[in-house]
Amino acid sequence: MATVAHLDFERAIAEVEDQIGHLRTLARERGLDVTSELRSLERKLHDLKTDTFRNLSPIERVQVARHPRRPYTLDYLQLMFSDFIELAGDRQFRDDASVVGGWARLEGEPVMVIGQQKGRDMKENLLRNFGMPHPEGYRKALRLMKLAEKFRRPLVTLIDTPGAYPGIGAEERGQAEAIARNLREMAGLKVPSVAVVIGEGGSGGALAIGVADRVLMLENSVYSVISPEGCAAILWKSGSEREKAAVAMRVTAGDLKELNVIDEVIPEPTGGAHSDWEVTAHSLKDALLRHLGELREMPVDALRAARWKKYMAMGEWRTVQAR
Amino acid sequence: MAWFRKPKTRLQAADRRDLPGDVWEKCPACGDILYREKLKENWNVCPTCAHHMRLPANGYVALLMDEGTFRERDRDLRSADPLKFVDLKAYKDRLAAAERKSAHGEAVITGEGKLDEIPVSIGVMDFAFIGGSMGSVVGEKLARAGLRALEKEQPLIIVSASGGARMMEGIFSLMQMAKTSAVLAQMDEAGLPYISILTDPTTGGVTASYAMLGDANLAEPGTLIGFAGPRVIEQTIKQELPEGFQRAEFLLEHGMLDRIVDRRSMKREVSRLLRHMLALPAPEDFALNVAPDAP
Ligand SMILES: [Zn+2]
Numbered sequence: 024m025a026t027v028a029h030l031d032f033e034r035a036i037a038e039v040e041d042q043i044g045h046l047r048t049l050a051r052e053r054g055l056d057v058t059s060e061l062r063s064l065e066r067k068l069h070d071l072k073t074d075t076f077r078n079l080s081p082i083e084r085v086q087v088a089r090h091p092r093r094p095y096t097l098d099y100l101q102l103m104f105s106d107f108i109e110l111a112g113d114r115q116f117r118d119d120a121s122v123v124g125g126w127a128r129l130e131g132e133p134v135m136v137i138g139q140q141k142g143r144d145m146k147e148n149l150l151r152n153f154g155m156p157h158p159e160g161y162r163k164a165l166r167l168m169k170l171a172e173k174f175r176r177p178l179v180t181l182i183d184t185p186g187a188y189p190g191i192g193a194e195e196r197g198q199a200e201a202i203a204r205n206l207r208e209m210a211g212l213k214v215p216s217v218a219v220v221i222g223e224g225g226s227g228g229a230l231a232i233g234v235a236d237r238v239l240m241l242e243n244s245v246y247s248v249i250s251p252e253g254c255a256a257i258l259w260k261s262g263s264e265r266e267k268a269a270v271a272m273r274v275t276a277g278d279l280k281e282l283n284v285i286d287e288v289i290p291e292p293t294g295g296a297h298s299d300w301e302v303t304a305h306s307l308k309d310a311l312l313r314h315l316g317e318l319r320e321m322p323v324d325a326l327r328a329a330r331w332k333k334y335m336a337m338g339e340w341r342t343v344q345a346r
Numbered sequence: 347m348a349w350f351r352k353p354k355t356r357l358q359a360a361d362r363r364d365l366p367g368d369v370w371e372k373c374p375a376c377g378d379i380l381y382r383e384k385l386k387e388n389w390n391v392c393p394t395c396a397h398h399m400r401l402p403a404n405g406y407v408a409l410l411m412d413e414g415t416f417r418e419r420d421r422d423l424r425s426a427d428p429l430k431f432v433d434l435k436a437y438k439d440r441l442a443a444a445e446r447k448s449a450h451g452e453a454v455i456t457g458e459g460k461l462d463e464i465p466v467s468i469g470v471m472d473f474a475f476i477g478g479s480m481g482s483v484v485g486e487k488l489a490r491a492g493l494r495a496l497e498k499e500q501p502l503i504i505v506s507a508s509g510g511a512r513m514m515e516g517i518f519s520l521m522q523m524a525k526t527s528a529v530l531a532q533m534d535e536a537g538l539p540y541i542s543i544l545t546d547p548t549t550g551g552v553t554a555s556y557a558m559l560g561d562a563n564l565a566e567p568g569t570l571i572g573f574a575g576p577r578v579i580e581q582t583i584k585q586e587l588p589e590g591f592q593r594a595e596f597l598l599e600h601g602m603l604d605r606i607v608d609r610r611s612m613k614r615e616v617s618r619l620l621r622h623m624l625a626l627p628a629p630e631d632f633a634l635n636v637a638p639d640a641p
Contacts, residue, residue, distance in 0.1 A: 187554075187573065187574075188582075189573070189574030189578045189579045189582050190574075190579060190582060190583055191579065191583065191587070191588075191591070193573070193574075194572055194573060194574065194579070194591070194592060195596075195600050196600070197558070197600065197601070197602045198554070198573040198574070199553035199554040199557070199558050199571075199572065199573035199602075200558040200602055202523075202554040202555075202573070203523075203527065203553070203554050203555050203556070203557075203558040203559050204558075204559070206523055206524055206527035206528075206554075206555055207527040207528075207530050207531045207534070207559055208531070210524065210527055210528035210531040211531035211532075211534070211535065226511075226520060226551075227520070227523060227550075227551055227554045227555075227573070230520055230521075230523060230524060231554075233524075234524045234527070234528075246517060247516065247517060247520070248511045248513060248515075248516055248517060248519050248520040248551075249511065249513055254513050257513065258433035258434065258513060258514075259433055259434060260434070267433075268433075271429065271431055271432065271433065271516075272429070272431075272513070272516040272517075273429055273516050273517065274516070274517075278517075279517055282428070282517065282518070284517050284518070284521060330528075331528050331531075331532065334521070334524045334525050334528040335489055335493075335525060335528060335529070337482075337485070337518065337521035337522065337524065337525045338428075338481075338482030338483075338485050338486055338515075338518050338521065338522060338525065339426040339428035339482050339518060340423050340424065340425060340426050340482045340483045340486050341423075341424050341425075341426045342422050342423060342424070343422050343423075343424050343451070344422065
């Protein structure tokens with residue numbers, strides 16, 4: 024954790040955390056007994072966190088989903104998996120570092136893991152392109168999915184991207200085609216798949232690794248067709264109305280579960296995933312094991328038929344008397 | 347979202363006074379004054395410079411389907427406004443306004459018919475309906491068109507024209523990309539042809555799903571095609587885009603399209619392709635269809 028950043032609504036929490044820090048330093052330096060003061064401050068901290076995080080507004084959840092200290096794909100690969108061996112390149116143009124993937128073991132079982140990767144600082148973000156893939160990132164992902172299929176291993180994808188990169192090179196090399204192909208290939212993949220939104224689920228760039236048998240979201244992650252800022256700029260003609268856009272688009276994990284678009288919301292520790300990586304990873308791992316366990320029991324044909332049925336049912340419409 | 351762009355060339359007020367809009371039209375490319383009836387007979391392609399002007403959705407049905415063979419399906423599907431979405435305007439009011447202006451209840455017409463005697467399932471998007479944006483109804487109608495193709499073992503043809511996702515349906519609009527692609531996965535598996543025809547403009551989620559997944563991707567000349575809209579890219583990279591960027595010719599050059607096809611020979615090209623894919627005899631020469639009255 025390179026930077027100690029906190030969000031606006033975390034300020035009160037940060038202040039109490041500072042107080043606790045000071046008290047501990049004081050106690051150590053002067054040999055004072057501060058046990059009871061510490062206990063009361065820690066209770067205060069806990070209550071404050073519970074209160075703050077229970078009542079997060081949608082736009083605050085967007086901020087938590089983008090929190091600079093939130094665990095990223097490579098962190099989960101360390102926290103939940105073992106024996107990760109990264110595989111690079113799309114075999115066509117280059118290696119896109121905003122997508123990482125490779126073999127890893129989940130409780131000893133080999134699985135293919137693919138995820139978007141953000142950077143922690145400016146230097147790493149230049150390498151990771153802020154987690155915004157180019158077409159070659161999606162083509163690398165597809166290559167690894169096909170590898171999982173060849174060796175009949177399950178696929179786990181971790182989604183965390185503001186979106187697919189909108190740039191000249193990306194368009195020249197077929198951003199739309201790369202995403203489209205992944206959607207079609209994932210729909211027909213002959214192995215079980217679980218996709219988890221761990222942070223930002225930014226539109227088609229997220230969905231391009233997100234068509235799966237089970238789709239899960241961490242409690243404070245978000246998933247939407249366009250960023251609240253983008254939506255506000257177009258429909259409200261003002262980017263500053265992002266709060267309204269976040270509410271109207273129903274971007275939170277809870278919203279999406281309610282709309283039956285995802286299968287499960289994975290709880291985060293009080294204070295958000297960034298406050299306790301281990302606990303978050305533990306919950307996520309439990310959920311993955313449970314879903315993969317269920318999917319493993321299904322014959323390939325039934326698995327694919329269920330996946331098609333799941334996606335064919337997406338959407339809501341009504342029937343009127345034809346004119 | 348390309349549907350917020352203004353057309354590049356607009357008639358000046360002075361021009362408009364001289365041109366009774368119901369009889370004459372000025373070609374935005376070469377400036378020729380065209381007799382509207384003649385233009386319509388030419389499928390809205392300028393007879394002077396071959397510039398392709400927009401053709402309404404039922405124009406494409408008439409262009410591609412053998413006369414009298416088209417049967418529309420699922421015309422009774424409407425958006426359920428699943429999020430009860432309200433921005434500066436209520437989505438349901440936007441829908442009502444779009445429906446009043448449009449000949450159809452949504453941004454796509456689907457149905458069955460014959461193309462040069464080949465039975466096909468077809469979907470044609472309508473850019474005039476909320477920018478051809480893809481919401482639940484567009485996805486469902488196209489998915490059903492795909493399922494009919496699968497059931498009857500027929501080819502599927504989709505004519506795209508879209509500014510992208512229907513933001514007012516939030517995550518449901520995003521999921522239509524997965525839904526339509528899932529149908530195409532089954533078409534692939536069944537070995538059935540799918541022809542994608544891209545018309546101006548095709549951007550966003552439609553490009554990043556079915557529009558790019560044809561067994562042949564065909565586009566009309568000059569069509570704007572992209573994932574991100576040109577304005578979004580300009581804002582991101584903070585520089586102006588090169589001339590011709592994201593036009594059909596650019597995409598052909600970069601390997602994203604099979605062919606650029608003049609609208610007036612589109613039916614013939616599709617017929618020839620399908621006849622190859624289905625191992626049917628090559629088409630006999632046929633005269634061009636006659637354009638119907640625009641709605
Ligand atoms: Zn002209």
